Amino acid sequence: MTHPLDVARIRKDFPILSRTVRGERPLVYLDSSATSQKPTSVLDAERAFYETSNAGVHRGAHQLAEEATEAYEGARRRVAQFVGASADDIVFTKNSTESLNLAAYAFSNATAKAVHGTEMDPRFVLAEGDSIVVTQMEHHANLVPWQEVCAKTGAELRWIGLTDEGRLDLTDLDRIIDASTRVVSVVHQSNILGTVNPVADVMGRAHAVGAIGVVDASQSVPHMPVDVTDLGADLVAWTGHKMLGPTGIGVLWGRAEVLGAMPPFISGGSMIETVFMEHSTYAAPPKRFEAGTPMVAQAVGLAAAVDYLDDLGMDNVAAHEHDLAGYVLERLTEMRGVRVIGPLDNVDRGSAVSFVVEGLHPHDVGQFLDDRGVAVRVGHHCAWPTCRRFGVPATTRISPYIYNDTSDIDIAVKGILAAQNFFGV
């Protein structure tokens, strides 16, 4: 049983939503897939940490150091609880891109070390003849790092293609993911198409051939209830700033056994066990992957964001976005000259909706919307190969969140109509 979100009340918690832009236009923020806005409680949590408990964590014998360490580790427990995980399996990173690079570098670093005689877990050592599988709807953050791994190790990059509707084409899944496959890395919810993928099925196939399974959950954790242990993955990446949290804090969850087998990514202070001039040994996860002074205030802010989302209830958030997705699809598909890029049926899809307007470049659509105070994303959304797949150079994307309602969509639709009129298309 879900309850509708009280959008008017929620909006009061987000100071930025009451500002005007481009003259006196009220801000209509429909770009939450790029980054969400932040409620006062998140800003207050960061500020309160700096005002009362700021100190270096995991060191120092003074009271502030104890409080800072507790704030940081408490945030880790809070985030873990939010996604059904154990705190020891939660690694804090800078963002999703860093989380995915941490996963990718485990393979290239293990391969490089193995060449020079270090004993590494064979699951992370790649060679020619091995393959890495992604999909054609990956954000560049889950594509380019794997291209890099292939270039460094000789592995071959393969991908699961897309149907015209914008869903994974799983017809040839057993051929694409085969005995040569060592890693399968798949997006949970596409940032450009909105598609929610059956990642558990894909991960099941990955594990059937002994591959490590990675999920990019950047667009799903903020928008729906996610239990990371239900995804069937070994590693799951997401970021704080898309889920009401601060910038500069991301997460990589991993199965304890897999994290424990991975070599470090960034090395230096805080991630060691012992250090000699000749060599070092490394701390157990998650510290092994958190070199240097961590982002303590940002972790505290992320915990406050998780509190805010839990107060709303992620089931309610998902239901709200499902309704908005339906409304956006309905309004856009009834427009002349507008083509939605991504699933048209409101099933297994998020509320981010990409579209193109015949005769109009997305940049020009975005400019007209901006003139009316409407913030949307235009461009290739860091998913250039996906744009190519659908034969478009770029798209315009409406991505609502908890603080949007149908009136925001109506203003956006009016802006699109105005652009069509102005350009005479």
Add this chain to the structure above:
Amino acid sequence: MNVEALYQDIILDHYKHPRGRHLLQSPAGESHQVNPTCGDEVTVQVSLDADGNLVIGYEGQGCSISQASASVMSEMLEGEGPRRADEVRAGFVQMMHSKGEAEPDEELLGDGIAFVGVAKYPARIKCALLPWMALQDAEARAGIVVDGTEDGMARA
């Protein structure tokens, strides 16, 4: 400044009816430029005619600003000498970095002054500059240099 002022009639006209949009048979130099944030693309080609003046070809895909800018540039610089092209380009670049506050030199920039409003939108400046940077690169690739000491003689 509103969006209608940004999209001057001249820009819309060049966007809908691009001038000189074609590719050359065997250009002396060619440059393909991409705006990686939005995917706008333009290819500009250049050769010199018997009198040492520019012959320009281009094509591209992208927003109205980038494509109209290519059209305006081609119309203004086709048949001009490399020195004149350098002067106009310098004036255009300066105008685009003026935050929209400069009084553009119509004598120098012709239809190019229609883009002065674009300079108020930081995200769009690169759109307007894209073909101009492509022409500069294409000229360099063609070995077209303007020698400041030799009275504007271009040497290929």
